Amino acid sequence: MKYENSSEGWDATGDLALTWTKTDDGSIVDGSKVIYFSTQRFIRDIALGNCCFICGAAPDTKPFNDEHVFPRWLLQRYNLFSRTITLPNGRPVRYDRHTVPCCEECNTLMGREIELPISAALDGSPHSVQDFVASGKGLHLFVWMGLIYLKLHLKNKTNRKVLDTRVDAGMIADDYDWYLLHHLHTVIRCFYIPTIIEPEVIGSLMVYPVRTEGSLDEFDFGDLHATQTMMLRLGRTAIFVVFDDSRGAQSYIQHNMLPKLTGPISELQVREIMVEFAMLNWHLKERPSFQSLCDTVREEHTIIARRSERPELVGWDLEVRGQLMWNAIGHAWSTFPSLGASEEEVKKVVLTGNMSVLWDNNGDFILGDTKRWK
Structure with missing residues (x-):
């Protein structure tokens, strides 16, 4: 599959494209335009720096207007501007103030190439999203989810681990292995740099209908960083994605879980399925590997993947599953009175x-009402 946009053949300044060349750090550039970020350059300029997370421009070289981690149309549709997202440190942060460095040019391009088609497809109906993917737009949805995931992690460069300013514990992102996010950054730039992406590069991606049961909110978000797994619940639609498994988890889910799901899932079941995707990715026997190939003569950028023909699992760590489950559903502990009278007992x-x-x-699918949580 190939992602192309109307900017092909022109550099960031609007001049005709120059010849692709390789820099000392291993990046590929076309004049002032970065075609491929080496791991070193990605970590220096994007992960640890304050350059535009798409093109890599420094703030003093182009106009910046920054980019919301969750796009503005999503905040407006689900009335999230004044709502808060809870960070790993327990601090609530308003969605409308959750932004990352982005230049005006890339923000505009992203809106046209990604946000407009996605906002039209995500109308709250699972059928609309499924039809969007079936029409060959699965890469669009994968990239859109990847943009949110990457922006969320980049934002944590400025969020403290410990809220008490007297404690110098550093930032949340200090514990990230940015090398592992380099591949995702390369993929999500495909709307900016025309890129040939092999089908095996795309990770697990599943859309499933949701029933309203325990929560009054139409929006929910969850991510499990260690396994590059994320979910979004938008109205009656849940979207699950794993960014680095080359569809390994999805293969297992489709053959072993989906046939047993006899109806829409509840809000908490959405979160457990996210955990199942994470567990499957965590226990893959052979991890896929990814590589960017840049042909400087033909000026083609290709991302390829190497994976086992048939994904296999090794072990199944219940301790890991327990921790992931608590991270995913611990906020709703009061809805499980049969497990204990206190949060500690349920945990x-x-x-x-x-x-x-x-x-x-x-082992049968649970289809029923549960107590609402606040």
């Missing part, structure tokens, strides 16, 4: 890794 059961809101004791 103890969840951390065993055996608790499920998706399957009953017989």
Whole structure:
């Protein structure tokens, strides 16, 4: 598959494109335009720097207007401007103030190439999203989800681990291995740099209908950083994605889980399925590898993947599952009175890794009402 845009053949200044050349750090450039960021340049300029996260321009070289982690149309549609997202440090931050460095030019291009078609497709109906993907737009959705995921992690460069300013514990992003996000950054730039992307490069991506049951909110977001797994719940639609598994988790889900799901899933079940995607990615026996190929003569950028023909799992760590489950559903502990009377009692059961809101004791899909949470 190839992603092309109307900017092909022109550099960032509007002049005819120059010859592709390789820099000392391994990047590929076309005059002032970065075709491919080397890992070193990505970490220096984007992950640790304050350059535009798409083109890499420094703030003093172009007009900047920054980019919302969650796009403005999404904030408006779900009335999120004054709502807050809770950071790993427990601090609530307003969605409308959650931004990352981005130049005006890239922001405009991103809006035209990505946000406009996605905003039209994500109308709250799972059928609309499924039709969008079936029409060959799966890469658009994958890139859009990847943009949110990457922006969220870039923003954590400025969010403290510990809220108490007297404690010098550093920033949340200090613990990130930015090398692991370099591949995703390369993929999500395909709307800026025309790129040939092999199908195996795309990770697991699944859309599933949701039933309203426990929450009054139409919007929910979750990510499990260690496994590059993310979910969005938008109205009656849940979108799941794994960015670095070359569809390994999706293959297992399609053959072993989907046939057992006999109806729409609840809001908490959405979060458990996110955990299942994460667990499958975590336990892949052979991890896929990704590589960017830049032909400086033909001026073509291609991203390829190498993976096993048939994904296999190695082990199944219930301790890991328990921690992921608590991270995913711990906020709703009060809806599980059968597990305990206090948060600590419920947490103890969840951390065993055996608790499920998706399957009953017989392994059948749970379809029923639960207590609402605030």
